[in-house]
Amino acid sequence: MPKIVTKPRWTPPEPSDPIGTLLPGSSLTSKLEEQVRERLTAAGVGLCEKRLGIQCGFDEARNRYPVLTPDFLIRGAKVCVEIDPANVHEDRIDQDQVRNELLEAAGWRVVRLRLGGLKAIGDWDVVSDTSGATVAAVASLVEAIGDAVAGRPGRLRTVKGKPAAPRKKSRLGAIREDEYKFGVHNVRWSLDGGEVLDLAVVGNGRYLGRVMKSEFPRYVRPLDLVDVPKDGWRKALEPLPEGMDASEFEPVSTFPWGDSLFIGPQAGTIYMKDKFSPFGPGEVLTTNLECVHEYNEAAIQGEDHTVLVELHAEAIALGWKIESVRLESGRHGDYQRIVLTPEGFKI
Template identity: 45%
Template sequence: MIQSRSTLTSSLERQVRDKLVASGIQVHKGRSAIQCGHETGRNNFPILTPDILISQTKICIEVDPAYTHADKEATDKTRNSLLAEAGWTVIRLRMGGLAPLGEYDVVIETDNVTKDVVTALKGAIEDAVAGRPGTIRRISKKEVPRPRKKSRLGAIAEHKYYENAFYVSWTGESEEIARMVAMDSGRYLAASEGWEAPRYICALNLHQLPRTQWRAVLEPLLENMEETGFTAVSTFPWGNDLFRGEHAEEIHLSPKFNLGGTAQTGIRSLIRNVDCYSDIDLSAGGELMAELHPEAVTRGWIIAEVRAQASGGQLIQLLRKAESTSQAPEATSGLGQA
């Protein structure tokens, strides 16, 4: 081994050298040349300067970036042979996916000298020092994790004003935010319109799922809905009327009526001469005036109390019991006084 006339090293070679030293590998300082035997092709005795020499061994490392060694495979094989004849073991760091040329080579898909690359080089050096058969070590390119796509579904939180209701917001492709409400413990989606109670958009049927699973159902549902699909279609899931019958239009609900609540007061009836009511209807003189919509009854709503007003008409209180009761309605004669 003689002093090399060339003192030039690439930044990549220096990086590999420095990282090996930092990992505990002792390398020969500076650049030293190796007198090789006869090279038949050129009919000379070349002096070769490997990139890195490992101290107190006859092991050298050649750093082969793809941009300078892609078309030099024959030359690099010749160098390997000449150095081997001189008693040296060559470990090549083949970068950019270059094919291995020797049994101790480390092959990587990139030009980055990572911790894994240094570990592989140390393993190759240890095998060569111990005289163990070589193993080509390959370092695959690590996939860069894709940035997590921001959910277009906002936080689902309990509504401040409506019982058993939850805020739902969705950011459309145009970045416009649709603000909605999951009503009745998640049974249906509704649109907020001013100060009135949210109106029905579509069924959700989330009420049987834990809240932690709601997002998994809502995200694909809202993703597939057209922007016009966020428009309310009716007051309630079955239509616009809570009562039906000949005089149902004379019953006026509060604008804040919440189908998902447990009790509702302030329902005013202008039906004349009501003298009897049951869980589901109002009567006058034995004649049916109005009755709760069957869908409301199925959801557990009943008429709990009807009070006559001095000014005429009645105030109706509704309560919600367990759903789908099949018991016959119980009539109550006479009204309370407001």
């Protein structure tokens, strides 16, 4: 039978540079490494400015003589520093241990900052249960580097992060545009006792209203959100109800200025619908005014130019005007039909 000839494993030639020689290394870095470098430098640690590689001895597992580039070097003391975030190094413990052995065999001490609760693998390791390089973690790293530079025996340093504060559930509900009421964005607020109030941001952020069944939200208090983008309303609203007790959520009036669009001696005769929106596209009202003679955009007058009713000044400021006044006849007799339009107002 023919003999099986085993081909000897190829072994790379020894490197031309002696083991431990500093060579140009990888320039790759991360924001985390840059952050730690800045803090170590501020603490007085003399890091090498350039990223340099270290010629290491033979790596049996990979059959090569690697040039390894630590994250930071302290050149004179022959100390290298590695930053190990858990999301990268949690499955690389064996590789990191081999890397330590190769660097130490080349004459370098290795100090590691092991983040996210990674286990220690070296004598000078700092283990932090936080995912980021906190002030406390970097302070412990500075101490560990000091021990390594001075040649003192290494010891494990553990940094405990502050427990995350329990997330406080917001008492403010989602802000949603009302499909049936112009200029209204509904939102709910939970009182201390658990009662949920139906509120509304009205008029593109002009005021806070209380939703009463199917009626248009009644005025509670002014807001100053007109110039705030809608995606910023929640942040602006969140602290507002915190300082209000239950009684302060009770409606003050129908509108910020009162309960009617009109004022005047016969204003009470004008029928206002419960769903009337001061920010809508227009409205038709009915009334039984006496002695109507003429009208203009702001008022309806009698024969001697006496004002019977007139639009409230704040309604006029919103752009409302009297478009027309017509005499109509119905089952119960004659009445006036008033057409209002909000000229120039945009929600």
